[in-house]
Amino acid sequence: MKNFLQKKGVHISVQTYLITALSYMALGLFSSLIIGLIIKTIGDQLGFTQFIELGNFAMDTKIWGGAIGVAIAYGLKAPPLVIFAALFSGAYGADLGGPAGSYISALLATEFGKLISKETRLDIILTPFLTLTVGFFTGMFIGPPIDQFMTGFGEIINWATTQQPFIMGIIVAVLMGLALTAPISSLAIAFMLSIDGLAAGAATIGCAAQMIGFATISYRDNGMGGFLAQGIGTSMLQVANIVKKPIILVPPTVAGALLAPIATVWLELENNASGAGMGTSGLVGQIMTFNTMGFTWEVAGIILILHIIAPALISYLIARWLRKRGLIKPGDMLIEYE
Structure with a gap:
């Protein structure tokens, strides 16, 4: 057999x-x-x-x-x-x-x-x-009961995020961000769980932090091509390097954890399942945020800061601190395209 x-x-x-x-x-x-x-x-x-x-x-x-x-x-x-x-x-x-x-x-x-x-x-x-x-x-x-279970579990996550936006925002952002960078699909997870609202907003923050964070801190190793490949492509390109040196995962993960509560508690940034697991890939997470909350310059400013500028800055500062202590070295985040 x-x-x-x-x-x-x-x-x-x-x-x-x-x-x-x-x-x-x-x-x-x-x-x-x-x-x-x-x-x-x-x-x-x-x-x-x-x-x-x-x-x-x-x-x-x-x-x-x-x-x-x-x-x-x-x-x-x-x-x-x-x-x-x-x-x-x-x-x-x-x-x-x-x-x-x-x-x-x-x-x-x-x-x-x-x-x-x-x-x-x-x-x-x-x-x-x-x-x-x-x-x-x-x-x-089999389909209907499985779908009911996944949808019910997603509703619990959505409900928990509205009840405890600070804690759940961090948890959702970190887990979804890690799923995006790992060789599994954060998009498929978001859809199967029907994540929306504040939970989807936190998930987008976590995913965007991974992509923009890795794009920023690996710039000296990969240049503009690597920056774009990770920033609007996928941070999954770093999987092999993470296996060799897990500490490089710290800067973008911390960035997502720090920014998620700002989005869920203070700014109440929401999204839908289509954008929750995408981060900045193809700018889908940002487009879906506009689709959910409507296009205003205020929303655009929040997206620019929380999805792009802040993750880049926080990741850069943490990575710089780790570099000074010799924990991250040149070449640790080099992407092998061949």
Whole structure:
């Protein structure tokens, strides 16, 4: 059985299901729901009815659910027939169970589809048949309760943040920031937990602090290219360096922890699930903050300070202190592109 699973590319592991699959789920979400929300926001602000229509279509549950299905199947290196059929599995799972239902349905459908792929002469029939069937029954029976659990857990986080904005703001910011930098998807987590309001605002602070913080303190190692890659791309580029020298994680993490209470207690900065796990990646976190709170110069100033300027300054000062003590040295945050 072990040899058969290996032959079919089915690797039952935390790496496969909680890192690779979640990461590709996030790509599916970004390519459909999030980009649709951005386009709709632009349309709303500029009065472009075509953009509003396009954005609404991309935000349809079946559209982004299907995108999740295809993305997960592609990420798990499924054969073509499984990838194409996984679109249905992700869409049906999303329709009944939300993001969590889509994730589970697409994941199981893909793995079962891979098992039967190219094993019979009726491959063109049996492979998509099994993939669709597994996705359908998974979405029907497993999707809704899983989605209810994830949504309920997210509601507890949202509620706790309104009750204890100081403490919970720090906890949410730190955990979501670490999730963004780790090889897992903070975006997928934010969606599955339906984080919004103050909790989403704190999560955005934590994620932005990681990205802007690492971009700033690693500038001398990586130059402007590395700054942009991390600042509007992802701080995940530092994972290998963090494993070798964990102390480099301190400056951006502390920055997020210090700034989150300011956002939750004093300024009451809010966001939605689309922006909560993105930080400054593609400026989605900032666009979604405007989408949630409305565009005003006051909100723009708060975003500029809490998402960009303050994380850069705090991270720089802490990193400078650590450098003076020899705890961080030149080359510790060098990004290897090859």
